[in-house]
Amino acid sequence: EIVLTQSPGTLSLSPGERATLSCRASQSLSSVYLAWYQQKPGQAPRLLIFNASSRATGIPDRFSGSGSGTDFTLTISRLEPEDFAVYYCQQYGSSPYTFGQGTKLEIK
C-alpha cells in the first residue's frame, strides 16, 4: 500500500498570501496519478486537481498542482477567505487508492 505523507500538518497564513502544500508518496506513482481535494467542516470533499496538475471543472485558476514520482505540490497563489479548509491528496497509481492525512489551512 502506498502511504502519502502531507506537510505541514497545519499552515497558518493570511488572505492574499501564497500557500504551498506538500504530498510525498512512499513509492513512486506509476504516472501522475495524484488528486487533491478540499474539505470544509460539515461538507464532503471537493475535487480540485487530478492527474497532478489538471484543474477540475469550476476550480479557480489560483489553484495549481505540480509534481511527479514521489513529490507533489498544491499551490494556492493568492488565498481567498473561502480557501481556509483541510486539503487532502490521494493517489490512484495502485489500489488501494490511499489518501494523505490532510493539511489544515487556517487563517493567521
Next chain:
Amino acid sequence: QVQLVQSGAEVKNPGASVKVSCKVSGYSLIELSMVWVRQAPGIGLEWMGGFEDGEKIYAQKLQGRVTMTEDTSTDTAYMELSSLRSEDTALYYCAIGTYFFDSWGQGTLVTVSS
C-alpha cells in the same frame, strides 16, 4: 449534473451489519463508476472499494466484510458492511469516479456502539 443523495444516519450494535444507500439523479447509474470512502471522527479519508478494469474491488482490510451493489432500475447504489466494530464508526460517502472522485454524496454517519 449528477447528484448523490445518501440514506440517513444509523446506530448499530457491535457484530451487526449496516446497509447504506446512495441515490443517483441526473445520470443513469449504469453510466457511472461508484466508490465508497469513509472518514472516521478526526481522522482522514479511507477508500473502501470501487471499480478497476470494470471489476469491483475492495480494500484488503475490509475484504469479506464489505459488499457494494447497484440497483440500476432505481439508480441506487448500496454499501453493506458486516461484523461491525467500534472502529467502523465513521461518516460513509459514496462518490463518482474510478480513480479520482468528482461528485460526492452528503455522507451517512454510522455509529457502532453497545
